[in-house]
Amino acid sequence: MTSSKTPRNRRLLRWALGLSLALNLLVLSAIGGALWRHRGMGPGRDHLPGLRSYATPYVQALPQERRRALHRDMHAGQQAPHLNRQARRAHYAQMLAALRAEPFDPAAAQAVLTRQSDAVASVQTAAHAAWLAQVGAMSTAERSAYADALETQLKDRAWGRGRRPHESP
Known part of the structure; x- marks a missing residue:
């Protein structure tokens, strides 16, 4: 049943x-x-730190409201036009085309790499300006508290498996 x-x-x-x-x-x-x-x-994170790994402690140590303002500044004013995905995708598409071209033209690939490098530099410049604006607007007490928070961030990151900031890799 x-x-x-x-x-x-x-x-x-x-x-x-x-x-x-x-x-x-x-x-x-x-x-x-x-x-x-x-x-x-x-793999490779300790050996080849990128812009993000350098910037992360600076951003994470900011108070939450300043962090939000920093991100707003970076995205709202289009200070860094290469932040958008379409521009990055276009660069990668150009590189794919250069790699598939027959015969291969190293100058075309170098031109794409140069455009990508310029894009990274523009993002970095905009990030620096936005960060400096946030830190510059802090009072002395806020900046001191920020420095303490940054120091804590740096200690918590262990500087690449136990190294201190003043030690060589």
Whole structure:
């Protein structure tokens, strides 16, 4: 009498277990990706720090309202026109075209690299200006508290596995 329901129940149980496993893997992957991105894990991160790794402590040490203002300044005024994804994608598309061209033209690839370098420099310049505006607007007490928060950020980052700021890599 219950034998007709048993195969269906087993099938539902298998589906439920499979779905549960898939959701668990999805959550673990999201957590792992966040840790990889935000905690500096991964190959080459200690050896070739990028702009983001240099700027992160400065930004994270800012009080929340100043951090939001900094991001607003960076995006609202289009101080850094190369922040938009379309411009970055266009550069990559140009490089792909240069790499696939026959015969290969190193000058064309160099021109794309130069445009990308100029884009990075414009973003960096805008970031510096926005950060200086935020820090310049601080009172002496706020700036002192910010310096303390920055020092804490730098200590918490362990400077590349135990090195201090004044030590060589």
